[in-house]
Amino acid sequence: MKEKVLLPYALLGNATWFAHYLQYPEVELELKEHFVKQSYRSRSTILGANGALDMIIPIEHGRKERVPIDDVRIAYHHDWQREQWQSLVSAYRASPYFEYFEMDVEPVWHTKHEKLIDRSSALLELSLKLMRVKPRHTFTTQYEKQPEALDLRDAIHPKKLWPTAAIYPKYSQVFEDRHPFTPDLCVFDLLFNMGPDASEYLRSLPLNT
Numbered sequence: 718m719k720e721k722v723l724l725p726y727a728l729l730g731n732a733t734w735f736a737h738y739l740q741y742p743e744v745e746l747e748l749k750e751h752f753v754k755q756s757y758r759s760r761s762t763i764l765g766a767n768g769a770l771d772m773i774i775p776i777e778h779g780r781k782e783r784v785p786i787d788d789v790r791i792a793y794h795h796d797w798q799r800e801q802w803q804s805l806v807s808a809y810r811a812s813p814y815f816e817y818f819e820m821d822v823e824p825v826w827h828t829k830h831e832k833l834i835d836r837s838s839a840l841l842e843l844s845l846k847l848m849r850v851k852p853r854h855t856f857t858t859q860y861e862k863q864p865e866a867l868d869l870r871d872a873i874h875p876k877k878l879w880p881t882a883a884i885y886p887k888y889s890q891v892f893e894d895r896h897p898f899t900p901d902l903c904v905f906d907l908l909f910n911m912g913p914d915a916s917e918y919l920r921s922l923p924l925n926t
Contacts, residue, residue: 721745721866723857725753725873726786728774728833729761729840729903733879736922737869744853747870748834749860751783752776756874758786759833761903765808768896771875772801776833789833798827805905812891812909818847822905844904848916881925888918 721743727734734757738744752758760773775792802823809815825843830836845852857864873879885900888911907915 719865719867723747723864723866723868723870724854725750725756725758725870726834726837727757727761727841727873728759728837729844729905731757731762731873731903732885732901732907732919732922733882734873735844735904735907736919736924737873738854739850739916739919740922740924741867743866744855745864745866746854746856747860748787748856749858750786750870752786752789752833753871755876758837759789760875761905762875763805763808764890764892764896764899764902764906765804766892766895769899769902770804770808772804774833774836787832787834790831791829791833791836793829798829802826809891809905809909814912815909817912818908821847844908847908847913848904848919849913850916879925881923885922886918 720741722737722741723745724734724737724747726746726748730738759776760771762769762771764770775794775797777790777792805826806815821843825839828836828839830839842852879901882901887898888907890896890898890906890910904915907918911918
């Protein structure tokens with residue numbers, strides 16, 4: 718196991734993302750790459766009444782195809798924040814910890830951040846606060862194709878099943894009477910269902926790295 722892991726900047730990291738964040742001695746977030754479409758950089762997955770639901774942040778599309786991740790701007794052409802908040806409430810209103818965390822989550826959720834990186838940073842800071850974990854990451858200062866750290870920039874991806882995700886321990890989920898256990902959702906699924914114990918769950922997950 719390497720000493721350092723290099724993670725992509727995730728909008729609201731899934732269980733695998735946070736398991737690596739909490740278990741590695743050193744954590745570095747990629748701040749110098751170009752934005753990768755259809756990745757966790759602009760989406761997160763929750764569990765609703767109809768199953769897994771991707772919540773995608775719309776971004777402003779400029780003329781340049783390759784946009785630095787720290788220059789991607791969020792689009793507000795429609796009220797997606799309200800729509801996604803309603804989806805979040807519908808999905809987790811009946812969970813054990815939603816009411817407990819709601820006052821912390823709602824104002825961050827409705828903040829109109831100009832850049833995607835600002836929203837991702839705010840949600841990461843909030844998630845760590847709710848798990849009672851101190852931030853412990855650094856940022857890349859230049860892009861490296863072959864970094865010395867364990868490179869997970871492309872490995873943790875919505876279209877790639879993490880090798881050990883299928884054996885993640887089960888925990889109680891809101892719609893378990895309708896759907897089989899769904900692993901590797903965004904960290905809010907863990908927080909709303911497990912509360913502060915989410916951090917211990919993440920530290921117990923097998924990394925397969």
